[in-house]
Each structure stands twice: as structure tokens, then as C-alpha cells.
Amino acid sequence: MAGITEHSTIMNDANFKEENAHLSDASIHFGSSEQDKTPSDYELDDVLDLYNDTTEDDADDADDVNNYIMSPSSSLSSESEHALDALVYPIYSHHNILEHENNSDYASITPSNHPAFTSCAYLQNPVVDSNNEYESKFRLSLEIPPTDFLSTSTELSKRESCLSTETSSSKFSAVTAATITNETQSEKRSSQTDPSLPFKTNSLNCDVTYEEGPLTKKLRGPKKYKPSHSSWDIYGFKKANQFYTVDQYNTWYGPYSRYLERREQRWKLFLQENGIDYIHQSPSIFPSRSAKTQRFIRKGIPPEYRGNAWFYYSGGYELLQRNPKLYETLWRCACIKKPSDSDLIERDLYRTFPDNVHFRHKSKHSRNSSDASEHSSEEPDVPMISKLRRVLMTFATYLPENGYCQSLNFLAGFFLLFMSEEKAFWMLVITCRKYLPKMHDANLEGANIDQSVLMASVRESLPAVWSRISLNFDGIPVNDIVAKLPPITLVTAAWFMSAFVGILPTETALRVWDCFFYEGSKVLFMTALCILRLGEDDIKSKSEQTEVFQVIQDLPKSLLDANAFLSLCFRRNFRRTPSQKDIERRREKVAKKRNSSASKLEMSDSSKHHLSRSSSRFSKSHIISQLHNHLKKST
Amino acid sequence: MSAQKRVFLKVVILGDSGVGKTCLMNQFVNQKFSREYKATIGADFLTKDVVVDDKLVTLQLWDTAGQERFQSLGMAFYRGADCCVIVYNVNNSKSFDSVENWRQEFLYQTSQDECAFPFIIVGNQIDKDASKRAVSLHRALDYCKSKHGSNMIHFEASAKENTNVTDLFETVSRLALENESSRDDFVNDFSEPLLLSKPLNNTSSCNC
Numbered sequence: 152m153a154g155i156t157e158h159s160t161i162m163n164d165a166n167f168k169e170e171n172a173h174l175s176d177a178s179i180h181f182g183s184s185e186q187d188k189t190p191s192d193y194e195l196d197d198v199l200d201l202y203n204d205t206t207e208d209d210a211d212d213a214d215d216v217n218n219y220i221m222s223p224s225s226s227l228s229s230e231s232e233h234a235l236d237a238l239v240y241p242i243y244s245h246h247n248i249l250e251h252e253n254n255s256d257y258a259s260i261t262p263s264n265h266p267a268f269t270s271c272a273y274l275q276n277p278v279v280d281s282n283n284e285y286e287s288k289f290r291l292s293l294e295i296p297p298t299d300f301l302s303t304s305t306e307l308s309k310r311e312s313c314l315s316t317e318t319s320s321s322k323f324s325a326v327t328a329a330t331i332t333n334e335t336q337s338e339k340r341s342s343q344t345d346p347s348l349p350f351k352t353n354s355l356n357c358d359v360t361y362e363e364g365p366l367t368k369k370l371r372g373p374k375k376y377k378p379s380h381s382s383w384d385i386y387g388f389k390k391a392n393q394f395y396t397v398d399q400y401n402t403w404y405g406p407y408s409r410y411l412e413r414r415e416q417r418w419k420l421f422l423q424e425n426g427i428d429y430i431h432q433s434p435s436i437f438p439s440r441s442a443k444t445q446r447f448i449r450k451g452i453p454p455e456y457r458g459n460a461w462f463y464y465s466g467g468y469e470l471l472q473r474n475p476k477l478y479e480t481l482w483r484c485a486c487i488k489k490p491s492d493s494d495l496i497e498r499d500l501y502r503t504f505p506d507n508v509h510f511r512h513k514s515k516h517s518r519n520s521s522d523a524s525e526h527s528s529e530e531p532d533v534p535m536i537s538k539l540r541r542v543l544m545t546f547a548t549y550l551p552e553n554g555y556c557q558s559l560n561f562l563a564g565f566f567l568l569f570m571s572e573e574k575a576f577w578m579l580v581i582t583c584r585k586y587l588p589k590m591h592d593a594n595l596e597g598a599n600i601d602q603s604v605l606m607a608s609v610r611e612s613l614p615a616v617w618s619r620i621s622l623n624f625d626g627i628p629v630n631d632i633v634a635k636l637p638p639i640t641l642v643t644a645a646w647f648m649s650a651f652v653g654i655l656p657t658e659t660a661l662r663v664w665d666c667f668f669y670e671g672s673k674v675l676f677m678t679a680l681c682i683l684r685l686g687e688d689d690i691k692s693k694s695e696q697t698e699v700f701q702v703i704q705d706l707p708k709s710l711l712d713a714n715a716f717l718s719l720c721f722r723r724n725f726r727r728t729p730s731q732k733d734i735e736r737r738r739e740k741v742a743k744k745r746n747s748s749a750s751k752l753e754m755s756d757s758s759k760h761h762l763s764r765s766s767s768r769f770s771k772s773h774i775i776s777q778l779h780n781h782l783k784k785s786t
Numbered sequence: 787m788s789a790q791k792r793v794f795l796k797v798v799i800l801g802d803s804g805v806g807k808t809c810l811m812n813q814f815v816n817q818k819f820s821r822e823y824k825a826t827i828g829a830d831f832l833t834k835d836v837v838v839d840d841k842l843v844t845l846q847l848w849d850t851a852g853q854e855r856f857q858s859l860g861m862a863f864y865r866g867a868d869c870c871v872i873v874y875n876v877n878n879s880k881s882f883d884s885v886e887n888w889r890q891e892f893l894y895q896t897s898q899d900e901c902a903f904p905f906i907i908v909g910n911q912i913d914k915d916a917s918k919r920a921v922s923l924h925r926a927l928d929y930c931k932s933k934h935g936s937n938m939i940h941f942e943a944s945a946k947e948n949t950n951v952t953d954l955f956e957t958v959s960r961l962a963l964e965n966e967s968s969r970d971d972f973v974n975d976f977s978e979p980l981l982l983s984k985p986l987n988n989t990s991s992c993n994c
Contacts, residue, residue, distance in 0.1 A: 495803055495853060498803055498804040498825075499803075499804075499825045502804075502823065502824050502825040503824065503825070504824075505821065505822035505823070505824065506822055556853065556855060557803065557825050557826075557827055557851060557852075557853045557856070558825075558827045560825065561824075561827075593855055594855065594858045595855055595856070595858045595859055596858075598859060599858065599859065602859075623865070636859075638863060640859070641828045641829040641859060641863055642828060642829065642831070644827075644828045644859050645827040645828035645829075648827055648828070649827055653824055695792075695794065697794055697833055697844065697846050700831050701831065701833060704830070704831055
């Protein structure tokens with residue numbers, strides 16, 4: 152009952168009576184399930200108790216942020232640092248890939264001295280260094296051979312040199328490598344005759360662009376925030392949707408546009424104070440981390456600076472400097488060997504932001520064709536679609552074992568509005584590696600973990616909501632939130648996977664992102680909890696699970712007032728969310744628990760059927776539900 | 787379940803990415819077609835009240851993400867479904883090949899009796915040019931026939947032109963209702979639902 156006592160301490164006096172009445176309701180509900188718990192459940196509850204830490208201080212938070220996100224400030228845009236990097240991380244170390252490079256297929260693509268290839272080679276070399284533990288962990292994660300293709304070319308080159316070297320990371324035998332190359336070649340040949348292929352695989356001209364995102368430019372001039380009667384907002388999204396009309400949007404945006412003006416002036420002063428030039432160019436460095444910076448970020452980054460600020464605070468410049476031209480190289484690799492998910496990517500290109508002018512065909516009548524494949528064959532893609540394709544294909548090539556996961560298109564699309572495609576690619580890498588680890592992996596492990604953590608938070612801080620959402624489809628309360636997530640997580644998982652893009656209205660989502668890339672993934676938890684808190688009364692009033700789901704699904708979509716929402720998210724007495732460190736800790740615990748319960752279940756289940764089927768479909772969860780069914784039948 | 791109580795029928799819509807699951811569902815629920823749907827992540831959910839044989843029922847339609855990996859999210863998701871709709875694109879042979887996988891996956895997850903559980907197989911996007919057709923009606927019907935004794939009904943439809951959409955969901959409602967009443971009999975064997983949960987809890991805990 153620890154959660155309930157905790158809860159009562161945070162309740163407003165005014166609400167106390169009502170909430171308490173509800174709590175007793177809830178405690179009856181939980182009472183029965185409490186008895187069913189085994190020690191391991193209690194242990195987990197303890198682990199997931201979000202409120203062991205009562206620190207709510209801003210300064211504390213800032214510290215926490217500093218520990219979590221590797222600080223890019225020292226190494227940024229500094230020539231000397233870059234030079235030092237080159238010394239510390241020699242490109243031509245361990246495996247002599249480059250020596251054999253001319254023998255491999257790769258030579259035909261990239262001249263031997265092309266810097267792009269050296270950066271690929273760099274990726275294959277283990278890097279051990281750094282005082283910052285997080286940083287080194289992060290960098291190590293980049294050593295995974297980025298593509299099948301690269302491993303293949305490495306292998307090929309080794310085969311040519313009589314297989315003299317062994318690499319631990321190599322996945323392919325020489326024979327396999329040869330087969331793959333043959334496949335690649337036949338693919339190349341077929342592509343020359345097949346015009347329906349999504350991109351020209353025979354074209355070795357790299358059409359990667361380095362221009363900034365369209366909004367960075369557009370939102371630089373004067374009067375950019377001025378309210379208009381157009382049906383499109385300043386970001387190019389449609390103002391109206393099924394949750395609010397253009398008039399409602401304009402009513403909100405009028406005063407908000409003045410807020411944007413004011414914030415921009417404040418930011419300019421702030422940059423000036425920190426000696427950052429914003430007049431001649433869009434700044435690529437930003438004020439260092441402090442309580443003041445955090446306050447500025449929470450009040451919103453001016454759209455003109457947004458892309459660079461995200462990139463800066465998440466450590467993007469550092470990665471970009473360490474891996475120059477890698478993006479371009481990987482895109483070339485993707486052209487030669489299409490990532491396995493390329494069809495899926497193609498289908499999603501036009502299903503990313505159909506409601507944004509930058510992602511639509513210019514001529515309206517040409518949109519008569521009815522699906523994505525027809526778009527591409529009938530007329531050339533608009534620049535943003537081509538960029539989105541390159542970023543997603545490159546990303547899938549970069550992490551072939553995970554490939555493309557739907558929802559990455561939304562993240563990439565948002566990035567592309569505010570930055571160049573190369574930066575967007577790196578932001579995607581950073582988001583998937585650092586902010587939302589494993590979330591978009593082939594088995595969505597990270598998504599499952601984060602939903603367990605979120606559900607634990609809901610159980611602790613919003614027991615009334617929890618009592619409504621914790622029933623599974625059979626009407627039975629979910630006790631062990633690690634082994635079995637309540638059905639509502641199908642909805643909330645989408646919130647996390649797309650980081651609220653397309654879930655919250657554009658401005659609100661952007662404001663959440665400002666904080667997200669500065670403060671870490673705890674912001675997503677805070678956002679989710681805030682949404683559920685806002686819907687609490689509505690949720691309580693619904694008797695049917697169906698209605699509860701509908702409320703939760705629709706609620707975020709109408710939260711147009713970004714200022715009101717953000718201030719509620721970060722309100723002190725409301726901020727019952729854990730620090731970033733706690734989130735990390737809890738993620739780890741849940742991950743461990745998931746692993747151990749899975750291995751035990753697999754053991755006990757091994758005598759049963761179905762294990763021979765494809766592994767991605769048959770995760771632990773399947774096995775657990777199978778076990779349940781089995782028991783149900785035998786009862 | 788008393789006659790007065792509102793009847794909720796859960797319908798799960800499955801199928802490969804981009805075959806038109808969201809479009810079909812929205813055409814049925816909101817009577818409109820839009821090209822502007824975004825890719826579905828996780829699951830989306832809509833409800834619609836329909837009258838089946840003078841009985842008012844509420845359909846809960848679960849529109850799912852087509853990418854296979856999303857199945858690792860919704861372990862208990864298919865459970866309690868009264869009918870399953872599997873959609874393919876008649877212009878995409880691969881999406882038709884996946885139909886059987888989706889069916890097997892559903893049966894496996896829900897431990898349903900293959901013969902009894904109602905499936906509706908829908909070939910969508912028949913509005914496209916005939917030259918693009920990759921799955922003939924004949925082939926689809928052959929497939930349905932090949933599953934002897936199974937409860938499968940096939941439709942061809944166009945969400946865009948609203949062809950067959952109403953018929954299709956009418957059949958869905960009817961089959962779901964039939965299935966729901968038979969399922970109720972089953973549940974009534976265990977008058978205490980908690981009885982079911984106890985061994986489950988014990989198992990999941992002691993194995994953890």
C-alpha cells in the first residue's frame with residue numbers, strides 16, 4: 152500500500168475528500184490482487200516505485216541532465232578538438248581494410264582515397280577511450296558493422312588476401328560473401344531494366360543534399376509568425392483536423408504568435424549574453440547547460456534555431472565530426488544493396504505527413520493517383536520525400552539487424568523540416584541509440600520495457616486511471632506489468648515510438664521535443680502522465696473499457712494550447728515523474744526481469760509446440776500467453 | 787449476459803502494411819475516404835453502433851499496424867476478439883500470401899478452434915486498373931475453399947469507392963454476434979472469472 156500513502160501526500164486539500172473516496176475504491180480493487188502477489192512481484196513493485204526520490208529541485212534536475220546526456224559543449228566546432236580526435240582515434244588501425252580495398256567491389260564505388268570510405272573503416276575499428284562512461288558506451292555502440300554490405304566488402308577484401316585476417320565482427324563466410332555480391336550484381340543488372348524500382352540502384356551519383364531544412368530558412372525572415380487566414384500553419388501542416396477547426400486554431404494562434412515573437416527576442420538576448428553570433432548565421436552552438444537554459448528550452452526554442460539546438464544538445468555535432476561523410480557513403484551502399492525493408496519504406500513515404508505542404512506533390516490534380524507506388528512512377532518526388540527516402544534507407548542500412556521500423560518515418564520527417572538530411576540521419580541514430588534505446592528494434596524490446604515503466608508510473612501516481620486501464624481483455628486485472636502489459640499500451644506505445652509526432656498537435660509536439668532532446672526520455676514519461684492526468688475525470692466517468700480507450704486515444708490530439716500543456720507537464724506539485732537516472736535504472740530492472748522470466752518460461756515451455764516457428768513472432772509474450780491458454784483449458 | 791446489456795463486439799483487423807486497413811475502417815465508420823492517412827503505429831481503435839437482426843450492438847474495431855514486429859507489442863491484443871478481418875491488396879500478391887500467416891498467428895495467439903472461429907478475408911483496392919490485378923478472385927476463393935470446414939468468408943472491396951464495405955461489415959457484425967453468444971456459453975461454465983485468473987497469476991509469478 153506504499154503507493155497509496157505516497158499518493159495521499161501529494162493530493163491537493165481541495166480534492167482530498169473526493170480522491171480519497173476514490174482511493175478506497177481503488178484499494179478494494181487492488182486488495183484482491185495484492186493477495187495473489189508473490190515475493191517477486193513485490194520486489195518488482197519496489198523496484199518500480201517511482202517515488203523513492205522526492206527531489207524536485209530544478210538544480211538537481213539540471214545535474215541529472217548533465218549526467219545523462221553527454222555534454223557536447225567542449226568538443227564542438229573546435230578545430231583543435233577535431234585534430235585531437237584524429238590522433239586519438241586513428242582511422243587506419245586494426246584491420247587493414249583499406250589496403251585491400253581496391254580488390255573489393257567497393258573500389259568501383261568509392262575511390263580508394265575517398266574520405267567516405269575511411270569513415271566507414273573507422274566504424275569497424277574498436278574505440279576504447281573516454282572518461283565519460285556514457286559517451287564511451289555510446290560510441291562503442293557505433294562500432295557495430297553498419298551494413299551487410301560493408302561486412303561483405305570487408306570479407307571480400309580478406310578473401311582476396313588469402314583470408315589471412317580474422318575479424319570477430321564478420322558475419323559472412325567468404326562463400327556467403329561471394330553469393331551476396333553476386334546477388335548485388337544481379338540486382339544491379341535487373342535494376343537497369345526495371346523502371347519500377349523505387350530508386351535508381353544503378354546510379355552512382357550521390358544525390359544527397361546538404362541544404363538546411365525548409366523551415367530553418369522560411370522562419371528566419373521578419374513577420375514569419377504573423378497570423379494568416381491560410382489553412383496551413385507556419386510549419387506547413389494543415390491547421391484543421393477532426394479535433395479542431397481552422398477558426399479554433401486561429402483563436403489559439405493569435406496570442407501565441409505574439410508569445411513566439413517575444414520568446415525569439417529573449418532568445419536573441421540570451422544568445423548574445425553567451426557570446427553566440429545569431430545575426431550572420433544560424434547558430435550552431437548554444438548556451439551551456441544551466442537552470443536558465445532549461446527554463447528557456449521549456450518555454451520553447453524559436454523555430455529558426457530549433458533544428459540546430461536539438462542537434463547540439465543531443466550531441467549530434469560530435470558524431471557528425473567523428474563520422475564525416477558516413478551518411479553519404481551509407482546511402483551509396485543502400486543504392487547498391489537495398490535494405491530488406493525498402494518496400495515498407497516506400498509505402499510509408501507518402502504516409503508520413505500527407506497533411507504537410509512540404510511532403511505533398513506541388514500540383515494538386517496529380518494526386519488523383521491512389522497510392523505511393525503510383526506517385527513515384529508518375530512524377531518526380533518532391534525534395535522532402537526524396538530526402539525522407541534517403542534518410543530512412545540509409546538508417547536501415549546503418550542498422551541492418553533492426554532495419555526500418557514504422558514510426559521512424561515520423562521522427563525523420565520532423566527532423567527534416569528543421570535540418571539537413573545528414574543531420575536528420577544522425578538525429579535518428581541518436582534518438583534510437585540514446586534516447587529511446589531498443590525501442591524500434593526488431594522485437595520492440597525497448598518499447599515493451601518503456602511501457603512497463605510507464606504503467607508502473609501510472610499505477611503509482613494515477614491509481615484511479617490505473618484501475619480503469621489495468622484490466623486485460625478478459626476483464627482480469629493485470630498484476631505483473633512486466634510479464635503482461637495492459638491492452639492500453641497498444642495505444643501508449645505509439646506515443647513513445649513516434650515521440651508524440653502526430654499524437655499531439657504540431658506545436659505542442661515540437662515544444663515537447665525541445666525538452667526531450669535537452670532533458671532526455673523522462674520528458675516523454677512526463678508528457679504521457681500529464682495526458683492521462685488531464686483525462687482522469689473523463690476516464691473515471693466511463694464504465695466500459697472501450698470508452699476508456701477512446702478517451703485516451705483521442706485526448707492528446709486536441710491539446711492545442713502548447714503553453715498550458717507544457718506548464719502543466721512541468722508543474723512542481725504535479726511532477727511526480729522520476730528523474731532521468733531513475734528512468735534508466737528502471738529500464739534496466741525491467742529488462743533484466745523480462746530476460747529472466749523469458750528464459751525460465753522458455754525452459755518450462757520447451758516441451759511444447761511452436762518453438763520452431765520464426766523467432767520474431769514468437770517472443771516471450773507469445774509463450775506466456777500460450778501458457779495461460781494451456782492452463783485455462785486444463786482448469 | 788442479460789438481454790438489456792449493451793453488446794460489445796470486438797473485431798480485429800489484420801493484414802500487411804499498406805493494404806488499406808485504416809481506409810476500410812474509416813470508410814465504414816465515418817463514410818469517407820481520404821488518401822491522407824498516416825501509417826498506423828501500434829493500434830488505432832474506433833467504435834460504431836450497428837443494428838444486427840434488430841439487435842443494437844457496438845462494434846469495437848481494432849485497426850492494427852501492418853509491420854510484423856508490432857506483434858511483439860500486443861500479446862494479449864487478439865484475445866477476446868469475436869471476429870477477425872484479414873485484408874490484402876488485390877494488386878499485391880505478397881500481401882495475399884501473408885493472409886494465411888496472419889490467420890495462423892491469430893489462431894495461435896488466441897488458441898481458437900480453427901473450424902469455429904469466423905474470419906473475413908478481404909481483397910481491397912479493386913478500384914485500381916484491371917491490368918494491375920495480381921490476385922484473381924478465383925485464386926482467393928480457391929484459398930478459402932482449401933481450408934476445409936473453416937469459417938471463412940471472402941469479399942472483394944474498395945474502400946475508395948465504397949464498394950462492398952457496408953456488406954462486408956454487416957457480415958462481420960453478424961458473425962461476431964454469433965460467435966459472441968457461443969463464447970458466452972463457454973464463459974458461463976466458469977461463473978467466477980477470478981477462478982481463471984488465479985492459476986494464471988501463480989504460474990506467471992512462480993516462473994519469474
